[in-house]
Amino acid sequence: SQQGEEDPQALSIQEGENATMNCSYKTSINNLQWYRQNSGRGLVHLILIRSNEREKHSGRLRVTLDTSKKSSSLLITASRAADTASYFCATALITQGGSEKLVFGKGTKLTVNP
Amino acid sequence: DGGITQSPKYLFRKEGQNVTLSCEQNLNHDAMYWYRQDPGQGLRLIYYSQIVNDFQKGDIAEGYSVSREKKESFPLTVTSAQKNPTAFYLCASSPTRRGGWTQYFGPGTRLLVL
Numbered sequence: 001s002q003q004g005e006e007d008p009q010a011l012s013i014q015e016g017e018n019a020t021m022n023c024s025y026k027t028s029i030n031n032l033q034w035y036r037q038n039s040g041r042g043l044v045h046l047i048l049i050r051s052n053e054r055e056k057h058s059g060r061l062r063v064t065l066d067t068s069k070k071s072s073s074l075l076i077t078a079s080r081a082a083d084t085a086s087y088f089c090a091t092a093l094i095t096q097g098g099s100e101k102l103v104f105g106k107g108t109k110l111t112v113n114p
Numbered sequence: 115d116g117g118i119t120q121s122p123k124y125l126f127r128k129e130g131q132n133v134t135l136s137c138e139q140n141l142n143h144d145a146m147y148w149y150r151q152d153p154g155q156g157l158r159l160i161y162y163s164q165i166v167n168d169f170q171k172g173d174i175a176e177g178y179s180v181s182r183e184k185k186e187s188f189p190l191t192v193t194s195a196q197k198n199p200t201a202f203y204l205c206a207s208s209p210t211r212r213g214g215w216t217q218y219f220g221p222g223t224r225l226l227v228l
Contacts, residue, residue, distance in 0.1 A: 004156075031214040042204055042219035043157070050214060088156055092214060099145065099164045100208075100215040101172070104156035 004032075004089045004105035012111040019076040021108040023089030024069075030092045030100060032065055034074050037086045037107070046074075046087075079112045086110070117141065120205050120220035127192065127199060128228050135190045135223045137205035144210045146188035147217065150174060151202040163188055164210065192225065200227050 007022045023032070031050045035043040049056045049065045049072065056063045062075040076083055086109045090102040118139040127133045137146065145164050149157040159172030163182040177196025182188055188207075192199045203223045208215040 033214070033216065035217075035219075040202075040222070040224075042221045043206075043217075045216050045218070048214045048216055095170070097164065097170065099162065099170070100210075101147075101159060101162055102157075102217060103159075104149075106154070106156040 004091050004103060006087070006089055006105045006108045008108060009106070010109045010111075012113065013079060015079060015081055015112055015114050017079055017112075019079050019083070019110055019112070021074045021087050021089075021110070023072045023074070023105055025072075025089075025091045026070065027091075027093070029067075030094050032063075032072050033090045033092065033102065034061075034063060034072075035088045035090060035104075037088065039085075043088065076110075079110075081112050081114045084110060084112050118205060118207055118218055118220040120203075120223050122223060123221070125223055125225045126228050127225060130194045132191055132193050133225070135192070135203055135205075135225070137188045137190065137220060139186055139188075139207040139218075139220075141207055141209075141218060142185070143207035143218070144185070145208045145215060146182065147206045147208075148172075148178070148180065148188070148190045149204045149206065151204060151222075157204060160190065199225055201225060 004025045033048045034046045086107040088107045121136045147162045148160040161180040163169035179191045205220045206217040208217045
């Protein structure tokens with residue numbers, strides 16, 4: 001089963017508005033990462049937040065992490081049509097061998113209308 | 115240019131045929147990964163490798179095989195045992211640094227069954 005689940009599954013907003021996507025997960029994590037995917041392309045890393053961090057910013061992106069609720073949110077401020085993409089949260093788990101592997105949610109499809 | 119490349123972009127498989135997807139990186143990353151993505155879904159881990167000549171099964175390894183003879187190369191073979199191979203396949207690599215392993219993705223290979 002999926003470790004991370006994004007909400008909502010789809011989001012449609014107007015250019016200039018803010019977009020908020022949420023992610024919930026089930027087990028303890030080493031860190032949580034957000035990725036973006038344009039249709040038919042590979043994923044691009046956006047931001048990583050460690051389990052001992054609560055908030056992180058990168059440009060127009062703001063990520064929060066609440067380990068007590070096992071949830072994270074991604075906020076994109078002042079959205080642009082170019083932000084149209086699918087956004088995935090990925091929880092990082094440490095394997096028995098010491099590797100770090102990511103478990104991805106199903107994603108939120110964001111459409112920003114001009 | 116540094117990056118991760120996948121070839122071919124599209125691949126067609128006939129019934130009972132094995133096919134191999136190529137993944138090459140010149141980022142000097144130790145870890146490499148293979149994922150499968152079905153329409154409207156997140157990524158599922160097939161195999162991963164933390165070091166040359168070593169690899170581990172992911173969540174959906176049945177019907178797939180890999181090798182890691184060189185640091186920069188991690189080919190994936192889809193065998194005839196994989197009964198539903200039609201999907202988008204993504205390769206990724208990451209440095210194994212403390213604090214979180216950010217993954218860098220290739221552009222993907224779309225596999226279709228004839």
